[in-house]
Amino acid sequence: MNWSSWSDFAAMGGYGLYVWGSMGMCALALAAELSSLKLRRRAIRREAGGKPVATLQDIKT
Amino acid sequence: MPSKEINWFHYAAPQRFYTLAGRMVPWFGAAALLLAAAGLYLGLWLAPTDAQQGDAYRIIFVHVPAAWMSMVVYLVMAFWGGVGLVFNSRLSSMMACALAPTGALMTFLALWTGALWGKPTWGAWWVWDARLTSELVLLFLYIGFMALHASIDDTRRADRAAGLLALVGVVNIPIIYFSVKWWNTLHQGASVSLTKAPSMATPMLLGMLVMALAFWMYCIAVALVRARIIVLERERHTTWVQRELEAA
Numbered sequence: 360m361n362w363s364s365w366s367d368f369a370a371m372g373g374y375g376l377y378v379w380g381s382m383g384m385c386a387l388a389l390a391a392e393l394s395s396l397k398l399r400r401r402a403i404r405r406e407a408g409g410k411p412v413a414t415l416q417d418i419k420t
Numbered sequence: 421m422p423s424k425e426i427n428w429f430h431y432a433a434p435q436r437f438y439t440l441a442g443r444m445v446p447w448f449g450a451a452a453l454l455l456a457a458a459g460l461y462l463g464l465w466l467a468p469t470d471a472q473q474g475d476a477y478r479i480i481f482v483h484v485p486a487a488w489m490s491m492v493v494y495l496v497m498a499f500w501g502g503v504g505l506v507f508n509s510r511l512s513s514m515m516a517c518a519l520a521p522t523g524a525l526m527t528f529l530a531l532w533t534g535a536l537w538g539k540p541t542w543g544a545w546w547v548w549d550a551r552l553t554s555e556l557v558l559l560f561l562y563i564g565f566m567a568l569h570a571s572i573d574d575t576r577r578a579d580r581a582a583g584l585l586a587l588v589g590v591v592n593i594p595i596i597y598f599s600v601k602w603w604n605t606l607h608q609g610a611s612v613s614l615t616k617a618p619s620m621a622t623p624m625l626l627g628m629l630v631m632a633l634a635f636w637m638y639c640i641a642v643a644l645v646r647a648r649i650i651v652l653e654r655e656r657h658t659t660w661v662q663r664e665l666e667a668a
Contacts, residue, residue, distance in 0.1 A: 361469055368464075372475035377540050381479045381533040382464075385486070388525055389638065396645055403652050407665035 432511050434651045435660050441644040448641035455634035463627030470624075479537040481627055484612075485635035487530035490558060491593050493523035493639055497565070498590045501583030513579035514654065516586060517569060518647035522639050524562035530555060542606055550599035551607035554592060561589040575654065 362368040371378040431437050463481035470477040497519040504513035534552065535545040546552065565582050572578035595602075600609045612618045618625050655661045 361467075362465070371478065372469060374474060374476040374478075374540055377476055377536045378478050381482055381536045382460075384532050384536075385482045385529055388529055392522065392525055392642060396642070396649065399646075400649050400652075403649065403656070404665055407656065407662065 432509050434511055434655050438648055438651050441648050445641050445644050448637045452634050452637035459627055459631035459634050467623040467627050476540045479533050481631045483533040485632040486526045489635045489639050490527040490530050493519050498586040501586040505583045514650045515647050518643045520562055520565050522642050527559040547606050549605045549607055550603040551605050554596040554599050557592055
């Protein structure tokens with residue numbers, strides 16, 4: 360283990376901005392990709408909900 | 421059908437793929453999460469400070485995996501684009517489309533983390549060196565693929581045009597990979613290769629490889645999720661998709 364304290368860990372030996380800037384952007388980008396997929400999926404669902412599909416029950420009645 | 425042989429075209433049917441991929445996604449997702457936790461623990465917590473670069477080198481744990489995936493995803497995307505061209509199989513082209521945004525994201529992350537690494541070690545965010553420039557060209561290839569596909573209304577024609585573009589762009593991958601050998605670049609040569617022992621300390625190397633595996637799993641999971649969405653979008657006129665959407 361290299362770190363004597365949490366603030367030491369956050370400082371990254373003076374390179375905190377660069378290291379956390381890299382890690383942070385990765386986390387942000389992946390989160391953005393996942394949430395955009397969620398929205399895209401929801402959009403299909405909504406569109407499908409708007410146009411009712413004939414079910415077997417509809418045909419019978 | 422003889423049970424010994426696997427009929428790969430069986431899974432080329434979008435509906436079968438949809439079900440199979442749906443079952444696979446949670447496993448790849450969980451693997452990505454666990455590997456990323458282990459890799460970050462190894463890389464940020466256990467691995468020692470580098471003698472030359474101090475702690476700035478820790479960017480390697482996301483930079484190298486993202487850069488590797490930016491190339492791997494491109495090759496897989498071009499492969500599926502090519503299969504779609506040759507066999508005229510719809511699912512292959514959908515897979516190529518599903519990979520493009522993730523590949524572009526990986527390329528962007530490789531460039532971003534590279535800039536943040538270049539500043540403290542080289543003194544510049546960006547240099548027009550062969551490695552960096554060819555990686556930027558890769559980003560434009562991904563964007564070009566998506567833009568070309570989006571600009572053609574007929575989906576099948578869009579698939580063919582974008583597939584061809586992806587195949588032509590493959591020429592850039594060896595250029596990126598060998599750029600550090602072919603030209604005198606500011607970017608360092610490979611620390612890890614198949615032909616010689618890696619020039620890195622063990623915990624650093626281990627952390628990097630675990631993170632690379634995590635990125636692999638993430639890319640597979642996300643590409644499958646996006647491919648399933650594309651299947652739903654393109655096959656929405658079919659009864660099975662309408663039933664699928666109703667059920668959820």
